């Protein structure tokens with residue numbers, strides 16, 4: 342059985358919430374899936390004060406005492422995650438952004454490997470596709486296996502044709518998500534992902550030391566020596582590309598300091 346958790350960034354149970362319900366019910370019809378929906382505004386989430394203690398010393402030093410860790414535990418216990426938001430002023434809603442800022446340290450120290458991710462954005466008129474791209478990048482940066490998200494226009498009253506278009510798009514997205522959910526959880530990284538990992542970890546190895554929490558995290562995970570974030574079998578060409586990325590970043594970092 343696969344567990345999916347959806348975070349909804351609208352305080353009302355309308356377009357975004359309904360689309361999420363439809364998406365999750367589609368998943369359930371495709372296989373053995375159990376889900377939970379979290380309306381973010383029902384939870385206590387403080388606004389980041391920018392002290393950077395989570396980055397520098399560790400997330401446990403955050404002065405905000407809210408539901409962050411409860412929500413992270415829910416993600417850790419899931420196989421799949423959906424971030425769904427209405428388009429507010431050409432961005433995610435404020436509560437969704439507050440939630441993402443609460444996860445800020447996890448962009449430095451990614452941890453959601455092996456889990457499937459997607460995004461859903463509801464809009465009135467325009468701007469939602471960029472938000473989908475943003476959320477999908479968030480999913481990637483947090484370590485998820487990201488399935489391309491979707492944006493739909495929910496102008497009321499909706500015609501039957503518009504409703505059918507949304508239904509079809511959500512059905513396609515549910516199928517893509519389900520297929521990823523039941524595939525092996527740790528795919529061989531794409532060249533782009535490999536490059537991002539190798540260059541990131543190389544600059545971290547050369548620029549930071551044990552006093553940095555990010556450095557300590559990478560060290561503890563063995564990421565300064567590993568091929569990728571998780572064990573994987575790289576073909577010869579990708580293995581060579583990985584070494585090349587290490588080399589390029591080593592040169593770039595040394596040049597910065599010369």
Ligand SMILES: Cc1cc2nc3c(=O)[nH]c(=O)nc-3n(C[C@H](O)[C@H](O)[C@H](O)COP(=O)(O)O)c2cc1C
Pocket residue numbers: 351352353354355356357358427428429430431432463464465466467468469495
């Ligand atoms: C404060 C606010 C800002 C909005 N900004 C945009 C916008 O920039 N672009 C857009 O297409 N729709 C915008 N909308 C419309 C919502 O995205 C749209 O009504 C959406 O369906 C709301 O989702 P919900 O029904 O789940 O609350 C905005 C709505 C609100 C309340």
